[in-house]
Amino acid sequence: MIKMDLPRLYVIGDSISIHYGPYLERYVRGVFAYSRKRGGEKALLNLDNPQGANGGDSSMVLDFLKVSCKSGGLDADIVLLNCGLHDIKTDPKTRAKQVPIEQYRSNLRCIIALVRRLGPELIWIRTTPCAEAVHNHFGVGFYRFSADCELYNTVADKIMASLGVKVIDLYGFTRNLGPNLYCDHVHFHEHIREKQAAYIAGWLENWKCREL
Numbered sequence: 001m002i003k004m005d006l007p008r009l010y011v012i013g014d015s016i017s018i019h020y021g022p023y024l025e026r027y028v029r030g031v032f033a034y035s036r037k038r039g040g041e042k043a044l045l046n047l048d049n050p051q052g053a054n055g056g057d058s059s060m061v062l063d064f065l066k067v068s069c070k071s072g073g074l075d076a077d078i079v080l081l082n083c084g085l086h087d088i089k090t091d092p093k094t095r096a097k098q099v100p101i102e103q104y105r106s107n108l109r110c111i112i113a114l115v116r117r118l119g120p121e122l123i124w125i126r127t128t129p130c131a132e133a134v135h136n137h138f139g140v141g142f143y144r145f146s147a148d149c150e151l152y153n154t155v156a157d158k159i160m161a162s163l164g165v166k167v168i169d170l171y172g173f174t175r176n177l178g179p180n181l182y183c184d185h186v187h188f189h190e191h192i193r194e195k196q197a198a199y200i201a202g203w204l205e206n207w208k209c210r211e212l
Helices: 015-027 058-070 101-118 146-163 170-175 190-211
Strands: 008-012 033-036 078-081 121-125 166-168
Touching: 008 015, 015 033, 015 190, 058 101, 078 101, 078 190, 101 121, 101 146, 121 190, 146 166, 166 190, 170 190
Parallel strands: 008 033, 008 078, 078 121, 121 166
Antiparallel strands: none
């Protein structure tokens, strides 16, 4: 019997993906070979200041992919990607976004083009919700607003649809899990992370059965 290699799944995302990642790796075992952007320990030093495995905002993701293009590509058949929560960071005084919406739109188009140049299939994950009533009283030095999360998701939805990129609606799934989601200003309790991973794994396995 010939042993078939598993499809290589590579995750690029913010701290939300770092948190659900260990569960996702467990749930896709034997179906996908899981890996992600490196530097987990470095990322955990400060989840609000993206570094290491934390992909950060769309400009940071784009820079990472540009470097990957120059250094031999990604060891992946499928890239599972999200950016958005860092993009919508808002200066409390000026109300300026870390990545303005037009720049976000441009970055996403460039990201899609680069991933396709590298070769893997791209699957987009919608940005998880933020509760401003919780977040903006936590003293983290910047604001996030629910309306911005929805707006940036809508922009991403339109781009993904127009360019034929598959989308996993982690935003809708998480929002429907009810109250008491957050363990701090934006990150989720452990049982929520596990459910997020199970949802993504189920979506991926169903997609694999139909597409691969």
